Amino acid sequence: MTATADVDLDSRAETLRHTLVDQLMADGRITTTAVEAAFRAVPRHAFAPEVDLDASYADDTVKTKFDETGTCLSSLSAPWLQALMIEQAALQSGDRVLEIGSGGYQAALLAEVVGRTGRVVTLDIDPDITNRAAIGLERTGHSRVTVALGDGENGWAVDAPYAAIIVCAQAYDIPPAWTAQLAPGGRLVVPLSIRGQNRTLTLVANGDQLRATNSIFSGFVPFQGIGGLASRxxxxxxxxxxxxxxxxxxxxxxxxxxxxxxxxxxxxxxxxxxxxxxxxxxxxxxxxxxxxxxxxxxxxxxxxxxxxxxxxxxxxxxxxxxxxxxxxxxxxxxxxxxxxxxxxxxxxxxxxxxxxxxxxxxVRGGPGMTVTICPRDTADSDLPDGHVIDTVHRRIVIAFPATGTDTASRAVQA
Missing domain, CATH: 3.30.310 (TATA-Binding Protein)
Known part of the structure; x- marks a missing residue:
């Protein structure tokens, strides 16, 4: 899958794109050949018409929509963060993946990673954003991506189950639909706000629980819809x-x-x-x-x-x-x-x-934290040790294990 000639892939844009990818690899953000190839193939500037070429290929966020108060509602995440999230999804050729919170660019990257036998759905609650994503995906030769309009709280059951669900808005909970739509062994990569502390977690099922296997300090635009900040x-x-x-x-x-x-x-x-x-x-x-x-x-x-x-x-x-x-x-x-x-x-x-x-x-200098996310009806006696934060849908348990303990080996960066 390659970009079409409709996009002005002049030599300067290509040079900037490869320079960005080289830096992402040198920084350890890109670690696999599939993700490298995706970043080299997709022209980011096609999804960021508001800014010039240098800004398009800077390792930084591009803000694309604001409300009447100037609050950013949508953006292209910084490439370093997108690279880490895609790597954490551990996708293979032929996989199905759902992106919640669209912009077009990351969906195109995902389409390159899973190939022509895979399936990518990019979902957003805002028709302005889905229209914009669809235009960019068409221009860059990624029209096989399904662009869906809907509330991310509900996921997108039509094409489930997914090998991975990647959330690209600041979530405040883990709705049941997300875990229900994951394939066995699937991964949920989600920026979760826990009492105002924002971490992008990679969550893997362990029975009826989710366990964090990775954590990235990061921030996203607020989740909209029934699970968003304004609603809850x-x-x-x-x-x-x-x-x-x-x-x-x-x-x-x-x-x-x-x-x-x-x-x-x-x-x-x-x-x-x-x-x-x-x-x-x-x-x-x-x-x-x-x-x-x-x-x-x-x-x-x-x-x-x-x-x-x-x-x-x-x-x-x-x-x-x-x-x-x-x-x-x-x-x-x-x-x-x-x-x-x-x-x-x-x-x-x-x-x-x-x-x-x-x-x-x-805690200082220790191995980090463990994060276990349990169903909301889990009894206190069945929870792992740690501090419990109850949300609408889940019970989040966070602990800071001491070095050398059994749980220290699965600690992630806090």
């Missing part, structure tokens, strides 16, 4: 903030008091824990998020944060109090702590700091 969130509008706090896997215990949290002065509490510059703190953020029941996202409070302090997710609430993970430069390193607002901000910040110190003692 509980929002609290902070006085003095232009954006609300959004609760997905937890509920505010006093939303009226919480709305006034920023009326109180900020309080800073610092731990004795430091990290070097450019240190990955994703495991700390996940460690905190699964332990803080009042976790949420949003809230435009940057203007209130002192210049020398940086804030990070997770955002944590209790009663009328609001707090963040924070850092400040101390010599060559960065101290970790919390900045909080509310009537009991000092205690609120101190609780988060105690957890930072627990992470430093128990």
């Amino acid at each position: 969130r509980t929002a609290v509008q902070l006085a003095g903030s232009t954006t609300p706090l959004n609760f997905m896997h937890s509920e505010p215990d006093d939303p009226v008091a919480l709305a006034q949290a920023l009326d109180h002065p900020g309080v800073q509490v610092w731990s004795g824990v430091t990290v070097p510059g450019m240190y990955y703190i994703g495991d700390l953020q996940m460690y905190l998020a699964i332990r803080l029941a009042g976790g949420c996202t949003g809230g435009d409070t940057e203007a209130l944060i002192p210049d020398a302090v940086r804030r990070f997710p997770p955002t944590w609430t209790s009663g009328g109090n609001l707090g963040y993970l924070a850092s400040k430069k101390i010599g060559e390193d960065y101290a970790l702590g919390s900045i909080a607002y509310g009537p009991d901000a000092q205690r609120h910040a101190k609780q988060l700091v105690e957890l930072i110190e627990g992470w430093d003692r128990e």
Whole structure:
């Protein structure tokens, strides 16, 4: 399957495309010959008419649709991330694959990987996006891809079962349709938001459970439809903030008091824990998020944060109090702590700091986390050890095993 002459494959575009692929291979993003061949064959600029050739072949996101507030609704993901997700799907020639969240480009890549005997369905809830994808796929010689319009929550049963389902929007749950439409041994590659912590997980069935075999720190445009943020969130509008706090896997215990949290002065509490510059703190953020029941996202409070302090997710609430993970430069390193607002901000910040110190003692430098996703009706006694986050459809269990334990061997990056 090759691109047709309708696309202007001039020598500059071809040079840029091969340069991008060479870099993806050098960085270890592309590891198989099938995925390499796909990236070399598909002209990315045919799916990104908004930007010039250099931007088309940059290893970066291309945003393609916005709402009236300027929020991005659709994009072409960065090539490094698409490469990793396709590699994680472990597709073979002749496989069937469902892509949820369309743009056209990745569907064309998938079509190259599974070949003429395979089948690719790309599904999106937005007719503007499906029309755009269909045009690009036709122009590049990939009209065999089925472009479907529908809510991704329901998957696409018509062509199931699939060897892999790749989700390309920020999901907040794992709908039953997705697992029902996977073939035995199939893989679900999904960007899952867990109390505001976004990880692209590769999930493989283990009985009625799903286990993560890989994790990538990443972010996507929000999932739309009945499973999306707008449909399932509980929002609290902070006085003095232009954006609300959004609760997905937890509920505010006093939303009226919480709305006034920023009326109180900020309080800073610092731990004795430091990290070097450019240190990955994703495991700390996940460690905190699964332990803080009042976790949420949003809230435009940057203007209130002192210049020398940086804030990070997770955002944590209790009663009328609001707090963040924070850092400040101390010599060559960065101290970790919390900045909080509310009537009991000092205690609120101190609780988060105690957890930072627990992470430093128990988790830092360890093997990572295990993620097990169980049916929603699973009894507590049948769950594996770990912290449990209940969603509409699932019970997500996350643990941080110690080095040398039986479960450490299946830990993934947190």
